[in-house]
Amino acid sequence: MKIALCHLELSCGPQERNLQLLEQAVRLAAEQGADWVLTPEAAVQGYYFYYVNKNAVVAPQPSPELEPLRKLCREYGINLFLGCGEYDAACDKSFNSCLVFGPDGELIGRHRKLFGECLGAEAWARKGDSFTVLPCSGLQTGVLVCADLWFPEFxxxxxxxxxxxxxxMAAWPPTQVCGNPLPAWINASKVTDVTVIVCNQTGSPQWMDMNVGQSVVIDSGELKLAYSGESAVLLFDYDADAKCVQSLAYDVHYIK
Incomplete structure (x- = not known):
């Protein structure tokens, strides 16, 4: 199977622009034969949307604005892992989530970020309370959001x-404040003995230099693929039966 990572500049939005960019990237990935398409953390609104506009409304999901992306799932028969803030009226809370759509465009499930201090750029979000494993292309797929992958308990x-x-789904470059996440990601793959895939993002928001953020693929504790830099769709081949990476390098398609 072929997996695509949408390593994009999305952190400051606005949402309308982000959705247009995501549609472009997802279509490109699908046209290149991707079976799975991954996006970064908070890809829809932008990781720093709350800093940009503290009055921004977080909507229930999936919202009508996601229909073009869901249509692409149906058109190309792909699974889409979409980083997205969402509001849950049942508990009157907002969550930093990953929505997972199947080849029919329907929601397979969602993961709500487990780690969070409800501060700073994520002051709008509350913590999730459950692990998420979903059936995707015959694989039991564990879904995490960014710092979830730092903590062994998660x-x-x-x-x-x-x-x-x-x-x-990540928004985590190496920084002096938050450290370098790569060793933790490698350890997570080693401890669990599974492939770990991190879709990060790029850009130069005033709060953090994401240009050095890495999108990586790690097999049982061994770093196989890594990329940082310009906005691009990164494709690689994965053997779902042997459960290992086949590609020696990403197939990189830059997004203009």
Whole structure:
């Protein structure tokens, strides 16, 4: 199977622009034969949307604005892992989530970020409370959001729920404040003995230099693929039966 990572500049939005860019990237990935398409953390609104506009409204999801992306799922028969803030009226809380859509465009499930201090850029979001493992293309797929992959209790808990592969939507470059996440990601893959895929993002928002953020693929603790830099769709081949990466390098398609 072929997997695509949408390594894009999305952090400051606005949402309308982000959705247009995501549609462009997802279509490109699908046209290149991708079966799965991953996006970064908070790809729809932009990771720093709350800093840009503290009055921004977080809508229930999936909202009508996501229909073009869901249509692409149906048109090309892809699974889409979409980083997106969402409001849940049942508990009157907003969450930093990953929505997972199947080849029919319907929602397979969602993961709500487990780690959070409800501060800073994520002051709008509350913590999720459950592990997420979803059936995608015959693989039991563990889903995490960014810093979830730092904590053993989260990735080990996901593995214990039956995950055969783990995907993570990220907004995390190496920084002096937050450290370098790569060693933690490698350790997560080593401890769980599964492939870990991190879709990161790029850009130069005033709060953090994301240009050095890496999108990586790690097999059982061994770093196989890594990329940082300009906005691009990164494709690679994955053997779902052997559960290992086949590609020696990303197939990089830059987004203008």
């Amino acid at each position: 990735y080990e808990g996901t593995k214990a729920q039956g995950a055969e592969i783990i995907v993570d």
